[in-house]
Amino acid sequence: MLRIEKLSKSFGQKIILDEVNFEININESIGLLGKNGSGKSTFLKILVDLVNYQNGSIFYNEKKIKMETSYKSKILYLGHQPTFYPSLTAKENLLFISKIYKIDENQIIKKIVNSLNIVGLSNSINLPVSVFSSGMLRKLSISKAILLENIWEILLLDEPNDGLDIEGQEMLSNLILSWKNKKSNNNKSLLIVSHNENWIKNHTDQVMHLTKGKIN
């Protein structure tokens, strides 16, 4: 599904990724481990065109991606630092996101309320995001994944359970397991980046390490 060949990226002269080859196919969930600052987040950001890369090529369904945006609805990136418009409320943020990802009009409100309920933010639906705690922000970004569930095919998670409370983590775990096992209808694949080893082990099929700019 998503194949990366000889991807290299360097900030100034510091080599972050050095000729990385990586592949993730349908219904596969991969965990990526690496020390802090080893370029895990940069690698994810490159996949969603938030950071440009020096050379190498990215293929999505065997089609080379360069400067277009059609594939971006298929890959959803939930960053380590959740990003929402602070002066807008949770509902308005999700409303804007669903308009961008072109969810059909009449289902939007229902989907937003449903995803916020699953995540446990139903009572703070009309609160401006600026008053959200970091745990609530994390839950809001997870609710974004639920909201766009049947649009994305690859979900990029950057240390998803960082800052989550107990039932938040439990909710996240069975969410990931449900996405992972749903072999039947929609072909979901996950790429989870974290630095805590055992959590990754029981949430993904395959674990890889990013060290010194190489993924093995």
Added chain:
Amino acid sequence: MSSEIKFFHQNIYSKLFGLLIIFSWLILNYFVLFVTRIDPYQEMAQKIFYFHVPSAWVAGIAYLVVMISGINYLRTKNNYWDYVGYASAEIGTIFCALVLITGPIWATPIWGTSWSWEPRLTTVLIMFLIYLGYFSVRNFGKSLTTIKSISATIGVLAFLNVPIIYFSVKFWAEEVQLHPQPEMMEQPVDIYYTFLFSLIVFFMIYMYLLNYRIHILKIKSKLENILEDY
């Protein structure tokens, strides 16, 4: 470990090119001072023309090169075009400053005022100010990785503005038509050829300084690479 980089002047072509420039500059001086006729009214001041107008041409060409290299950099993201754009912007701004200095020097004795809102001079002034912005963007954004694309973009936008500035200033300063509009064609033969020769000499100087600066920028980036892993 890496090959020894040579001085710019060690390769034979740049040395010859430098000598050629010095030689032709001397010839130009001789022509300007002794061969060309003396204008009955302006006398020696008219001879500033041989330095004022060619540096304006070089500044224009330099800024055109900045735009072209900016477009190429955005297309290919190859550092060479960024060096060309940066070097050409620097040289263009130097010659812009020369035009803005020699212009008033020529104007004070002849028109009695040192500055007139003449269309061409004002266009050069506005381009000079835009490029001050260009360099402050480069300085402020040094740490940013996308600073090269940003300065390329501003280089392109700056040159797109030139025709509009020229026409708007031309209509704006309708009454200020002091600047002589000598049509090049029917100038007497000696002025015409000396002017052409001086254009060529100025252009050679521009190419020489451009290549020299690019050579230095290449060393500088190699040095940065070395310092990083060192």
Added chain:
Amino acid sequence: MEILQYKYFSFFFMAYFVVLISIIIWFLFLILQEKKYLKKYNDKSN
């Protein structure tokens, strides 16, 4: 040198001087920069 007694020779000389000197100064600046970077580069690389 009959050239000297024409009018406005001082204006011409000023303009000529400015053009020549700024080109030479920029050239010297380039030479100095090249020397600086090359020296730093060569003794860093070995």
Added chain:
Amino acid sequence: MIRSLVLKDLLIEIKSKEIISSMIAFGISVILLFAFSFRASPSQVYFFAPGLLWMIFIFISIILLNRIFNLEMENKSYEILFSSPVDKSTIFLSKCISSLIFLIFSQIIITPIFFLFLQINFPENLLFFLIIIFFVDLGICSIGSIISGSIMKIRSNEILLPILFFPMITPLIISAVKSTDLIFNNHPFVDWKIWFQLILSFSVIFLFSGYLLYPHVTNE
């Protein structure tokens, strides 16, 4: 797609009300300064009115252009947009349109106050006046958006914006002041047709080049 982007900007602005209020407050205080400093009789001020009017509009557009891209920069919320299936040129267009809306909205409030404070009566053919204001605003927003968009990530971009924006905007301001002056003295359209063409070509050139250039200045 542009509609939802522009609506988002408007919604943020309605909720936080930063941009419009600071633009109007700044504009009125500058008018006050002009009114005090030019204590000339209305007939004399009439001569300078177009120049003063457009100076005020450029100052408030500086405030606008500084803020319009900061909406995205607060806690990196531009990541939502750039990782979503919206292509970046459309984001540039939506920024142009929303800054145009903000500029027009604050001009609606500032212009009458300008005429009131300087005791000048409105120009006869008001329609021409509004047309000129609209197209000059379009030019301001197109060149302004691409410049502020490209220097958005540089650290002290508030200082950089005027340094770059003012020289770039000179041809537009020359044509704006000239045509407004002609309209004030109610000349027929044919007199200021040349300025109008200049304004149009300025807006078209920079809207189009901004559309092409913006995707290159966004990523780290």
